[in-house]
Amino acid sequence: MHVPDDPDTEFDAQLCVEFAAGSRDALAEMYRRWSTLVHTIAYRALGDRHDAEDVTQQVFVSAWHGRASLRPDQGSPAAWLVGITKHRVADMRTQRYRARRNLSAVAAQTVTEPDVHDDDLAERLLLVHELERMGDPRATVLRMAFMEDRPQQEIASELDLPIGTVKSHVRRGLIELRRRLEEVDRVAS
Amino acid sequence: MSHPDDDLLADLALNISDSDSHTGPGDDTSHAEALAHLAGCAACADTVADLRRALSVARRAHRETGWEAPAPDVWSRITDELDSPPTSGSRPDPPPGSPAPMPSAGSPGSDGTRDHRPGPKTEQPPHAPPEHGQAAPPDELTELRSERRDREAARRPRRIAWSAGLAAAALVIGLLGGRALWHESAPQPPQPVTVAQAPLDTLDTTSPQQLGEAAVVRTSNGYKLDIDTSKPLPAGSGYLEVWLINRDGKRMVSVGVMRNGEGPVSFPITQKLIDEGYVIVDISREQFDDNPAHSGDSVVRGKLPA
Structure with a gap:
């Protein structure tokens, strides 16, 4: 678990290459690593375990069929899977909405509000998942800087790290996070 | 500099x-x-x-806790689906290089009901991976593969029954839902289709200028909102954000940020948003001020036809 970032990135890239080449073992490895992330996003977004499992199944089947579109040089497999997950969740919502609309056309008010406040759910879960895979002290620095919104000086003194180290972790972390979100967007659009 | x-x-x-x-x-x-x-x-x-x-x-990620692992049989459902020979009505693999496909509209469960699920979990093949940990780590894969042939034999009758059930259910729902649901079970068009389009005009009431166009496009991967502009929109010292405003004038959703201030750009959206009345496309000028709400400074706006 506590591998430094860079070897991990290399491992991800290797996994991408094998997966894109059609390795079922690579699919199993991707499932082992990220099915919980995919399923949690689907479950939290849809609130239903059956639907979440259907989405999880569809995501990995779609990923397999679309494996040629996974580019090892562009971001992480996790972000790619999250992009696919967003699509499948949106599809599932549309299907539910239509089913409900058509089966209870008169009771228009039973149609719920769109989940406008949770547009970033998938991205947030991706971030937390990535942080959990990341080694310390970087993970702790990023958690304090981003999630707890604490000043870098305070993080430095609490963790007894040079301010320059904290600063560079935060910068690199933010730049990396932006790349992940771009990858999600690229797949989801 | x-x-x-x-x-x-x-x-x-x-x-x-x-x-x-x-x-x-x-x-x-x-x-x-x-x-x-x-x-x-x-x-x-x-x-x-x-x-x-x-x-x-x-x-905003700071209270995201509690992972939910999928049930152990999901992995075997995936391998089953991948190992199934194509049946009539199923989707062939897309050509290499195409984006991850979505299941076609007629695929199992796509009408939102549960009745077509291929049997409850108790009917899953008895070879599902053990319950401990995440399903099927790679070292269990070989074993799974060797059992595939048996499993397929066991699955075949159920698939036939399931297809029959699906056909019957489709008929019933088709009768209930009429044209709208019938359309639902038709295959998705392979080419992107523009389903709505609107000019984007400045909000100047006396002589509004058209600076761009918005279009909702259905693709094989879902829906997207395309924005194109005749020239770069002025972002001032900030950036441009694209919104969908509900026709009730009260609710709005941020769709994304225009990277270069000009089109063409596209953003993923869901049809549900359009269905629920989020039909006014608005591009606003936002400042780097840590305020996620709409600034009130709209550059252009356009209403998609219902």
């Missing part, structure tokens, strides 16, 4: 909302220069806007 490097842009994204994280007097000069650069460089301003979005996602 030349473009600030990524580190400096990241600092700007962080420091705009967190001015106390300067680490020394040396930073102030370069920050001030970089800020001045941002006002005149759309590319760097977009990068900072993206970094700010990333930061905003991160800040």
Whole structure:
């Protein structure tokens, strides 16, 4: 678990290459690593375990069929899977909405509000998942800087790290996070 | 000055909302220069806007806990689906290089009901991976494969029954739902189809100018909102954000940030948004002010036909 970032990135890239080449073992490895992330996003977004499992199944089947579109040089497999997950969740919502609309056309008010406040759910879960895979002290620095919104000086003194180290972790972390979100967007659009 | 490097842009994204994280007097000069650069460089301003979005996602992530692993049989459902020979009505593999496909509209369960699920979990093949940990780590794969032939034999009758059930259910729902649901079970068009289009005009009431166009496009991967502009939209010292406003005038959803202030750009959306009346496309000028709400400073707007 506590591998430094860079070897991990290399491992991800290797996994991408094998997966894109059609390795079922690579699919199993991707499932082992990220099915919980995919399923949690689907479950939290849809609130239903059956639907979440259907989405999880569809995501990995779609990923397999679309494996040629996974580019090892562009971001992480996790972000790619999250992009696919967003699509499948949106599809599932549309299907539910239509089913409900058509089966209870008169009771228009039973149609719920769109989940406008949770547009970033998938991205947030991706971030937390990535942080959990990341080694310390970087993970702790990023958690304090981003999630707890604490000043870098305070993080430095609490963790007894040079301010320059904290600063560079935060910068690199933010730049990396932006790349992940771009990858999600690229797949989801 | 030349473009600030990524580190400096990241600092700007962080420091705009967190001015106390300067680490020394040396930073102030370069920050001030970089800020001045941002006002005149759309590319760097977009990068900072993206970094700010990333930061905003991160800040809202702080109570995300509690992972939910899928049930152990999901992995075997996946391998079953991948190992099934194509049956009539199923979707062939897309050509290499195409994006991850969505299941066709007629695929199992796509009408939102549960009745077509291929049997409850108790009918799953008895070879599902053990319950401990995540389903099917790679070392269990070989075993799974060797059992595939048996499993397929066991599955075949059920698949036939399931197909029959699906056909019957489709008929019933078709009768109930009429044309709308019938359309639902038709295959998705392979080519993107524009389902609605609207000009984007300035809000100038006396002589509105058309500066662009918005279109909702259905693709094999879902829906997207395409924005095109006749010329770059003025972002001022900030950035441009695209919104869908409900026709009730009360609710709105941020769709995304226009990276370069000009089209063509596209953003993923769901049909549900359109169905629920989010049909007014609005592009606003936003400042780097840590306020996620609409600034009220709309550049252009257009209403999609219902």
